[in-house]
Amino acid sequence: MNKEQIDILFQLLRDYLTVYLPKHRCLSNNTIKSYRDTWNLLLDYVAKTNKINVWQISFETINRSMIVGFLEWLKKERGCSNNSINQRLAGIRAFYKYAGIQQPITAVHMFDIFKIPYRKLDKNRTVQFLTEPALSAIFQQPNTEKKSGVRDLFLMVLMYDTAARISELLNLKVCDLDHNSKTPVAYLTGKGGKRRVVPIMSKTVQHYLKYRKLFLNDNDQGQLIFYTVRHGLRTQMSDDNVARFLKQYAKSARAICDEVPDSVHPHMFRHGRAMSLYRNGMPLALLSEFLGHENPETTLIYAYADTEMKRQAIEKATGSTNPIHTKMTAPWINDDEMIKKLYGLKT
Numbered sequence: 001m002n003k004e005q006i007d008i009l010f011q012l013l014r015d016y017l018t019v020y021l022p023k024h025r026c027l028s029n030n031t032i033k034s035y036r037d038t039w040n041l042l043l044d045y046v047a048k049t050n051k052i053n054v055w056q057i058s059f060e061t062i063n064r065s066m067i068v069g070f071l072e073w074l075k076k077e078r079g080c081s082n083n084s085i086n087q088r089l090a091g092i093r094a095f096y097k098y099a100g101i102q103q104p105i106t107a108v109h110m111f112d113i114f115k116i117p118y119r120k121l122d123k124n125r126t127v128q129f130l131t132e133p134a135l136s137a138i139f140q141q142p143n144t145e146k147k148s149g150v151r152d153l154f155l156m157v158l159m160y161d162t163a164a165r166i167s168e169l170l171n172l173k174v175c176d177l178d179h180n181s182k183t184p185v186a187y188l189t190g191k192g193g194k195r196r197v198v199p200i201m202s203k204t205v206q207h208y209l210k211y212r213k214l215f216l217n218d219n220d221q222g223q224l225i226f227y228t229v230r231h232g233l234r235t236q237m238s239d240d241n242v243a244r245f246l247k248q249y250a251k252s253a254r255a256i257c258d259e260v261p262d263s264v265h266p267h268m269f270r271h272g273r274a275m276s277l278y279r280n281g282m283p284l285a286l287l288s289e290f291l292g293h294e295n296p297e298t299t300l301i302y303a304y305a306d307t308e309m310k311r312q313a314i315e316k317a318t319g320s321t322n323p324i325h326t327k328m329t330a331p332w333i334n335d336d337e338m339i340k341k342l343y344g345l346k347t
Contacts, residue, residue: 129271137257
């Protein structure tokens, strides 16, 4: 293994994430975090697959087949959609393009990686969301006699109530949650650093006050709401941490509710809230603003999902004996003169 190649990889990654993206591209912290998360996931996957340490990974180690395997792992193990997988691939490609410019010797790897195609998106896909019975079953799982149970329940309730992306939720600070006003709100920072105001329900505030007594310092408005403690220091809770306890609660919730999906991920809470609001009359334009969608057309997936479910219900309710299924004979069958008229061959 060439130590120089290893050094080049990590030096370029460091410069890419700490200099190029924030200072040259002027990207938002959330966008940079997304790139960083992609590479953390990839490096961990490569290390585990090859049974080596992260520091032993080089450009040679991360070959095309390794990245293809990583993308498939995202699909099967993490339940990522093709859209999410394409975003991860785009993040990997972007780094290789940067590396090829900075160190031309790495360009051969860039060309190899660029041969990996993006996955085809289903424009008419149905959105995966948690139904109200499924949500109720999951919310019953945390043991609120324990501090961790109080934390997990509040995080899930807030995630659903605000329909926040997981990154938006984990970036929340105490000052971002205004629970004292007549109309409590959360200030979410979404893609591109755009902030939006989202109302929160009184029940959510009750969960927050209980959580705050156990976990937060009333005098520190700048502290992160959700955190983990490592070596005595508070660090931002990771989305992997959230994914772990969601998987645990979903598994136990399926025992009491068969509507709980086999694979539950944070975005399902966002989708569940959006579907609930849409079905209860929130216009798509307002829903788009509520969700922080840059492109209003993105919000149309909820309208399509609702229409698709109605179609399935209608098909299920329309039995085989219904007249709509009766085979009808066209009047022009075996009538040559009629066929000629239909095709303009006769007047």
